[in-house]
Amino acid sequence: MSTDLQWILLRNYHSKLVKRTGLKKHLSAEKGNLANTHSFHNNGYIHAKTVDVSPNPSGKGVVLTTRKQKAAPGLVGKARYVQNLKGASARKTNAAVKTTVKNYRPEQATLAVARASGILRSQKASSKKTKAPRVRSAKAKKAAAASTSA
Numbered sequence: 001m002s003t004d005l006q007w008i009l010l011r012n013y014h015s016k017l018v019k020r021t022g023l024k025k026h027l028s029a030e031k032g033n034l035a036n037t038h039s040f041h042n043n044g045y046i047h048a049k050t051v052d053v054s055p056n057p058s059g060k061g062v063v064l065t066t067r068k069q070k071a072a073p074g075l076v077g078k079a080r081y082v083q084n085l086k087g088a089s090a091r092k093t094n095a096a097v098k099t100t101v102k103n104y105r106p107e108q109a110t111l112a113v114a115r116a117s118g119i120l121r122s123q124k125a126s127s128k129k130t131k132a133p134r135v136r137s138a139k140a141k142k143a144a145a146a147s148t149s150a
Contacts, residue, residue, distance in 0.1 A: 006046040011038075014045070032067070034111035041107075049105045053097065053115040060123060061086020062116045064097055066104055090120045 016030040017038060027036055032044020032052045044050045052065040064083040071079030083100065085093045094113050101112040135144050 003040075003046045003048075007040050007043065010043070010045060011040075031065075034108055034115050042111075051101050051105055051108050051112055053112050053119065055119045055123065056084060056086050058086070062093055062097065062119055064100060064112075064116075066100070085116075090117065093120060 014028075014030070016028055016033075018027040018029060020027070026038035028038040028043070029036060030044045031054075032047075032050035033042050034051065034053065035042045040046075044052065048067065048069045050067045054063050054065070055061075056063050062085045064085055066081045066083075068079050068081055083096075085096050088096070094117055097116045098109055098113050102109045135141050
């Protein structure tokens with residue numbers, strides 16, 4: 001089935017379509033949609049070449065999934081090629097994502113790198129140190145002094 005026909009069938013209704021009032025564009029949460037926008041170009045269901053970047057279940061690194069082009073539409077598990085990219089620095093991981101996606105689907109390379117860097121940034125431990133709130137009133141100062149001496 002052609003991608004145009006699939007898009008005509010899916011464009012108004014599918015399970016991952018998110019329509020909200022107040023948003024100018026509809027969003028879509030299907031696997032393989034790197035931009036999470038509802039459009040023909042970014043749709044993960046209809047294209048033979050799809051790329052998905054998701055966090056590694058272990059909590060460190062990124063999983064890069066590409067769809068095998070010649071796989072039958074009924075094959076789900078065997079139709080995907082999965083790469084685990086973990087253990088390296090963020091720069092090396094982003095470079096690996098970029099080279100893989102650029103050779104596979106070049107127009108999606110910047111979106112894939114942006115998704116991977118966002119995932120890696122979210123996995124990084126927060127280095128902000130929280131300061132204790134400053135004690136201002138005399139009553140609070142007495143209470144703080146009493147709690148530290150006791």
